[in-house]
Amino acid sequence: MTTQILSVEESATVHAPDPVVSAEPYASAEAIPARHTPTLVTVIPSTSRRRGVPRWIRRPVGPLLLLLLWQIASWSGSTSTELLASPWTVVTTFGDLVSSGDLPKAIAVSLRRAGTGLLLGGSIGIFLALVAGLFRLGEDLIDASVQMIRTVPFVGLIPLFIIWFGIGETPKIGLVAFGVAFPLYLNTYAGIRNVDSSLVEAARTVGLSRLGLIRHVILPGALPNVLVGFRYALGIAWLALIFAEQVNANRGIGQLLNDAQEFQRTDIIVVCLVVYAFLGLTVDAFVRLLERVLLSWRPAFSGA
Amino acid sequence: MATSLQRSVTTLDGQDGTPLAVGVRNLRRAFGDHTVIENLDLDVPTGQFVALLGASGCGKSTLLRILADLDTEFSGDVRVASRRAVAFQAPRLLPWKRVWRNVVLGLPGRPDKTHAVAALEEVGLAHRANAWPKTLSGGEAQRASLARALVRDPELMLLDEPFGALDALTRIKAQSLVEQLWQRHNPAILLVTHDVEESLLLADRVLIMKDGVIAHSVDVTLPRPRNVSDPQFVALRAELLTWLGVGDGDGVGDDPHQATPAAGRIPPQDAQESLPKRTIHS
Structure with missing residues (x-):
C-alpha cells in the first residue's frame, strides 16, 4: 500500500507545474493536470497504527x-501513618485478616445481605414496573405513588427500619431492597414504554395476541433498559449495605469498618474499602457478561 | 386483534362476479378537523395487483393502515380478506429474534424452522436464516420482511412503499421479486407507492388517490415483463403524471427512474415453468 502511494507521489512530481502552461490554465486539456500538484499524504491502516x-x-x-x-x-514521612496507612501495611493487614478468617466471614455475610436485598427489592421493582408499564390502570394506581416514595432518601429510613424490624438482619436487607427497587422500577417502566411502536405494529399485523406481543416484543425490547437498571441497582445495593452495616451490626464488612474506626486502624479501613471496590467491580463485570449474552443481537458500539 | 372488522362476512363478489379481497364503501377518516379520506369506495378482486399512487399526504398510507387493521378510527364499511399480510417501508424485523424466527412470528404452534427456511428460500435468503436482523443489508432485510408476509400464505398483501428505502439497483431486483412471488402465489396485492414507473411495471390496475378519494383508475394490460421504453408504457406514464399534476405530459426527466434501462430489469428466473396464464381484471 505504501509503495503504491509513493509511486503516485513520484508520478505527481513528474508533472511539475509548467510556468508556460499554468499561465493559461484553460487553454488545452493537457494544461489542467499541470496546473496544480497536490501534496500527497500517506494514509496508514489502523492495524499498523497501534x-x-x-x-x-x-x-x-x-x-x-x-x-x-x-x-x-x-x-518519606510526608503523610502521617496515623492518618493513612501505607500501601504495604494495607497489604500485610489484608493477609492477616484473610488468614484469621475475619475478612472472608465478613464478606460472606455482607454478600448474603446484598444478594437477598437485591432479589427482594428487584422482584418488587420489576413486578411493579410490569404492572404499571403494561396496563393503563396499573400505571394510574402505581406510578404516582412510586414516583413520590422514590424521592425519599433511603438512608433517612434507617431509624424507622430499626424501630420496625429491630437490629437483626431484617432492617439491613430491607434497606437494600428499598434502595434497589427504584432504579429497577424506573428503567423497566421506561423500557416498556419506549419499545419501538413500529415493531409493535408489525407484530400486530402478523397476528400476535396481546400475550404474544408482551412475550416476543415488549419484554425483549425492554431488556436493555432492565439491565441498565440492574447495574444502577447493584451500585445502590453496596451503598445501602455500608450504611446499614454501620448501625448496630455485629458481623459484616460494615462492622469491620466501624471497629477499625474505633481503634483508629486506617489499614483495616483501607482494606475494607478496597474489598468494597473489588466486589463492586466483580459484580459489574458479571452484569456486563449478562448483557453480552442476553443482548447478543445488538451490534454494540465498542467505542471509537 | 381484528376486532373492528366484520368477521361474519365470508365472501363478497365484485361487479363481474370475481370474489373480492377488499371491498370498501363510504370510507371516511379524519384526524381532528382534517379529513384525509372522504367517501372512498374501493374494490380489489382476488389475485389482482393494484397500485395506489398519490402525492404524499393524500391518505394512501392511511387507507392501507385501515385495511391492515392498524387504524380503527374510521367510519364506513370495510371488508378485507382475513388472511392478509403487510410489508412496510422499513422492514420492521424484531432485532432480538433471528431472521427465521422473525419470519414465523405469530404463526400458531411452535416456531417451525423448515417452514421459515422454505419462505426465505423463495426470496433468496435461506443462507441468512440464522442471522441477526441488524446484520442484514437493507435489501436483505426487506426480503426477509417479504418472507414474513409470504409465509402466512396471504389472500391479500398490503405493501406500503416497500421499495422506498432501497437503492436503485436493489429496488429493481426487489420489484421483480415481488412480481415473481405474486405470479407464483397469486394473492391480491395493494401496493402503495409514489413511483409512477413502479406502479406501471407491476400493477394490473393503477389507482390515483387525490383529495381523499380514488380520483382515477387505469387498467394496465401491457404484457409482462414490462418495458419502460415501450411507447404504450410511456403514454400511460404521461397520463398518470398529468393526473398527478406533474409535468406537461411528456414526463421525461421528472422521475429519477426514467433513466433505468429496460434491459437492466431482471426477468423472473423461472417465468417459463411457473407463470400462470393471467387474465387481466378490468
Whole structure:
C-alpha cells in the first residue's frame, strides 16, 4: 500500500507545474493536470497504527503509579501513618485478616445481605414496573405513588427500619431492597414504554395476541433498559449495605469498618474499602457478561 | 386483534362476479378537523395487483393502515380478506429474534424452522436464516420482511412503499421479486407507492388517490415483463403524471427512474415453468 502511494507521489512530481502552461490554465486539456500538484499524504491502516505495548498492560500503569506515589509519601514521612496507612501495611493487614478468617466471614455475610436485598427489592421493582408499564390502570394506581416514595432518601429510613424490624438482619436487607427497587422500577417502566411502536405494529399485523406481543416484543425490547437498571441497582445495593452495616451490626464488612474506626486502624479501613471496590467491580463485570449474552443481537458500539 | 372488522362476512363478489379481497364503501377518516379520506369506495378482486399512487399526504398510507387493521378510527364499511399480510417501508424485523424466527412470528404452534427456511428460500435468503436482523443489508432485510408476509400464505398483501428505502439497483431486483412471488402465489396485492414507473411495471390496475378519494383508475394490460421504453408504457406514464399534476405530459426527466434501462430489469428466473396464464381484471 505504501509503495503504491509513493509511486503516485513520484508520478505527481513528474508533472511539475509548467510556468508556460499554468499561465493559461484553460487553454488545452493537457494544461489542467499541470496546473496544480497536490501534496500527497500517506494514509496508514489502523492495524499498523497501534503502539507496541498492548492496552491491557498500559491501562494498569496509572493506578500503579498512584500506589507508588502513596508508598513513597508514607516512607518519606510526608503523610502521617496515623492518618493513612501505607500501601504495604494495607497489604500485610489484608493477609492477616484473610488468614484469621475475619475478612472472608465478613464478606460472606455482607454478600448474603446484598444478594437477598437485591432479589427482594428487584422482584418488587420489576413486578411493579410490569404492572404499571403494561396496563393503563396499573400505571394510574402505581406510578404516582412510586414516583413520590422514590424521592425519599433511603438512608433517612434507617431509624424507622430499626424501630420496625429491630437490629437483626431484617432492617439491613430491607434497606437494600428499598434502595434497589427504584432504579429497577424506573428503567423497566421506561423500557416498556419506549419499545419501538413500529415493531409493535408489525407484530400486530402478523397476528400476535396481546400475550404474544408482551412475550416476543415488549419484554425483549425492554431488556436493555432492565439491565441498565440492574447495574444502577447493584451500585445502590453496596451503598445501602455500608450504611446499614454501620448501625448496630455485629458481623459484616460494615462492622469491620466501624471497629477499625474505633481503634483508629486506617489499614483495616483501607482494606475494607478496597474489598468494597473489588466486589463492586466483580459484580459489574458479571452484569456486563449478562448483557453480552442476553443482548447478543445488538451490534454494540465498542467505542471509537 | 381484528376486532373492528366484520368477521361474519365470508365472501363478497365484485361487479363481474370475481370474489373480492377488499371491498370498501363510504370510507371516511379524519384526524381532528382534517379529513384525509372522504367517501372512498374501493374494490380489489382476488389475485389482482393494484397500485395506489398519490402525492404524499393524500391518505394512501392511511387507507392501507385501515385495511391492515392498524387504524380503527374510521367510519364506513370495510371488508378485507382475513388472511392478509403487510410489508412496510422499513422492514420492521424484531432485532432480538433471528431472521427465521422473525419470519414465523405469530404463526400458531411452535416456531417451525423448515417452514421459515422454505419462505426465505423463495426470496433468496435461506443462507441468512440464522442471522441477526441488524446484520442484514437493507435489501436483505426487506426480503426477509417479504418472507414474513409470504409465509402466512396471504389472500391479500398490503405493501406500503416497500421499495422506498432501497437503492436503485436493489429496488429493481426487489420489484421483480415481488412480481415473481405474486405470479407464483397469486394473492391480491395493494401496493402503495409514489413511483409512477413502479406502479406501471407491476400493477394490473393503477389507482390515483387525490383529495381523499380514488380520483382515477387505469387498467394496465401491457404484457409482462414490462418495458419502460415501450411507447404504450410511456403514454400511460404521461397520463398518470398529468393526473398527478406533474409535468406537461411528456414526463421525461421528472422521475429519477426514467433513466433505468429496460434491459437492466431482471426477468423472473423461472417465468417459463411457473407463470400462470393471467387474465387481466378490468
